[in-house]
Amino acid sequence: MVAMVLYAAIIVPVLCSLYMFHRRRCCKHPLLRDYPILGMLPTVLFNLWRLHDFFTEGLIKHGGSGDLKGPWFTNMNYFVTCDSRNVQHMLCKNFDNYVKGHDFREIFEPFGDGFIAADYETWKYIRTLLHSLMNQPRFKAFIDQTVQKKILTSLLPMFDHAQQLGRMVNLQDVFLRFTFDNICLTTVGHDPKCLSIDFPVVAVEKAFRMSDKSIFYRHTVPNSVWKLQKWLQIGQEKKMTEASKTIDEFIYSFITSKRKELRKCTKEEMKEVPLDLLSLWMTEEGGCEHNDKFIRDFAFNFIVAGRGSMASTLTWFFWLVIKHPLVEAKILEEIKDHFKTNEKKNDEYGHGFDDLKQSVSGEVLGMEEVKKLVYLHGALCEALRLFPPIPIERKQAVKVDILPSGHRVNGNTMIMFSLYAMGRCEETWGKDCLEFKPERWISEKGEIVKVASYKFIAFNAGPRSCLGKDLALLQMKMVAASMLWSYRFQMAEGHVASPSHSFGLSMKNGLKVRIMKRDL
Template sequence: MDFLSNITIPLAAIASTLLLSILALKIFAGIGPEKKRKKRYHPVAGTLYHQILNFHRLHDYYTDLARKYKTFRLVGIDHNEVYITDPANVEYILKTNFHNYGKGSFHYNRLTDFFGDGIFAVDGAKWRHQRKVASYDFSTRILRVFSSTVFQSNAAKLAHKVSEYTNSNQAMDVQDLFMKSTMDTIFKVAFGIELNTLYGSSKEGNTFSKAFDDSSEVTLWRYVDVFWKMKRFLNIGTESELKRNTKVLDEYVYKLIRRKKEQISCQQNPMKKEDILSRFLELSKDDPKNMNDRYLRDIILNFIIAGKDTTAVTLSWFFYMLCKNPRVQEKVAQEVKVVMEANDKTPINEFATSLTEEAINKMNYLHAALTETLRLYPAVPVDGKFCHSDDTLPDGFDVRRGDTVAYVPYAMGRMKFLWGEDAEVFRPERWLDVNGTFQPESSFKFTAFQAGPRTCLGKEFAYRQMKIFAAVLLRFFTFKLSDENKHVKYRTMLTLHISEALQLLALPREI
């Protein structure tokens, strides 16, 4: 008995140990029902400190890290920032699990002094309301016809302005000209107001434009400045600058709203509402509590950054790339000539008016060249979302509630795993099939216009404006850099402005 007892006790212990070991192995291997997957997070590639050090080249810094990690984390004081370039992850946050990735308080708090409660800063009911109204406006034929007429008129004005530089053999800051021209365009299309900053007749308009650009830069700086809230409270430094600039914006926009209300009250035909602001003012009559002047101010500023900055910076980079690639410039100019069948006696205004929607839709190479520009120089180079609850991305890595998840169009356009070995080469032909017809890519790979429920409503609007402007300018002029050796850089803002000036020379084109 003692012998058996002495054997039974160790056997029982061994059996228990084996059983526990097997159970542990099953749990560890995920075989048993008690499986609890260990969280996996993307590799840490840097910190907030590294962002500050690289702020002057922030998008290239992200690109360097993306080449190494594809998706990576930057560690902040109270949250992580996850940056993604994988289209599967992009589709997941912009479409599949859209409701878990919005602006959230993190982005709203940083954007609201500039954007207010406009569509680029909010989620929920306010976002849906503005999206719905804007979607209706962009789909109406009356706005499409009206906007095309404005594009043609302002493209002709810009061409005449370029002629002045050509005749005097002077270099011009083409980005400044595009900024002024697109500002005039968006004010006319969206608000029905003739601003005319292109010819400098509106000092107030020029002051507004500068305040707008400076506000954009300071707003982006908030994302790396851990002391921005304290500076805002004390009203010092960049926050004091932002406050002064937003005051300029507010005074101008409120005056615009008052002027527009007066125009509408005096209209002979109140049913004819071509511009977008008139539509919102009409809606405000039914909901004066929510659609007040402050809310209208926010909507206006969001439309301006959507319609002015994005188009102007894209056209600026486009002409820069044409100057760096004369073969492409000539090929675009030749396509415009063939499609329009224009002779060398056609004046600028008449040529601009003849650029119908049907005509510009035939310009596949021009469309490809603009798209190639957006691939390498997207107007919005990085776009961040806020993670509302713990989640797992398609690549198997986890993100925590409170993290920001940003897709990076600038870096994505330079990824070889997406675009091949020549990813950093400007080659419009990559967008054309064997017949020369434009072939789009997935919006989760080419993210210049976002994707999913937040896809840019003004995408076709922007392409139409850019194609009309480009066609008019390239029909009458050949462009080249005034200094072929100057390295062009971007200014780190919400949109991808060219830093300083883009000085070009324009020569009359020989037809």
């Protein structure tokens, strides 16, 4: 017995030393302190309350890149970077070597084979079709009309009601509801009416929020943990299963009904079908040949892409504008200089549209009008730079590569880009990179400054750049302009803005404000 204890006392330290030596060789550029057994996890957990800022500080300290190692015997090991040269190399110059990968598709299982999680030929095929559909003039006109009508029938009446009652409003919740209604109208042609004065609980919208939380949870634990929970149907995975069922029932019901409607349509009637993406997709040549699963994945991806990102951006934008009254004043002056009443709205929506306009306080600028609002555009880009809706992107290397920073990545290496840190790099944005300055986006001629996508990466870069970038910015400008023109917003006393622990960069505890009519 004594001999066994002595043997263990000698062998265990030797094995630990050998493993530590091996780990140090594998982790040549540690981003954080590496603890025995637990890896860098303790440091991450200790700074969880300010995780994005903490990683930004660490990346800047280590030259923009480093290794992040999880607990021993887990696969939670990443190469993390905010170096724009590396980003350009991986997303643009050597695009084919960096894919979403199998692990990504497992974690993002609800996305199926949609454009967010797909790779290779599947992704190329979907992107080609999506590019064709989104460039159709009638689809853009449909979005323009849909957003204007939603602002007038839901957003402004809700603010009027809250203002009259003197109620505090959570702007983040408002934007999540507004964008969900809007993206559902755009995608499946149905308004779930999440945004109304009574703030109803809508099952499918609640399911999408739960899906977001579940995907974030899968990022925080080893794969074996969440897979076991999924098999046992317990904890967060049970909630994920229930949410996915609700979402699938919602989307498949519209696929079924639209197929039935389209089968009855003549060629002439086909020209009059609704302009939502699902209808456009099915009426494209070969569109009806896609199976229901393919169309479901497309719809799910489009809803997720259009819902959370716009809501996140608008929330942080209004927080920044409330904190910077001079910026707000400049936006209002610009709107005043370019504002024109659009008499065509009555023709588009019928005679009832004028009555509707008189029943709410406020005006809505259309897409063509908000294109003139350069300063507002700059302010939104600043919000996106400082608070990108997706703060971290991940990729997987296919084979060995040497990055411009000099770091070597092996095949199957998991890579994380910190978009949050990239917006705070002095090398790209200057010593005032932490300041909210819309002027940095405006040239001396008063035109919008174009910044390379691999530096301003809120809409991704390279072949996977967001196809809906321009439409998204126009919609957000329409919402922001109509709200700022009609109301003043006062932040709740003692409100502290900080990012929540979620897949997207939402605001912890929301953005609670008091609403007041604006006198112009």
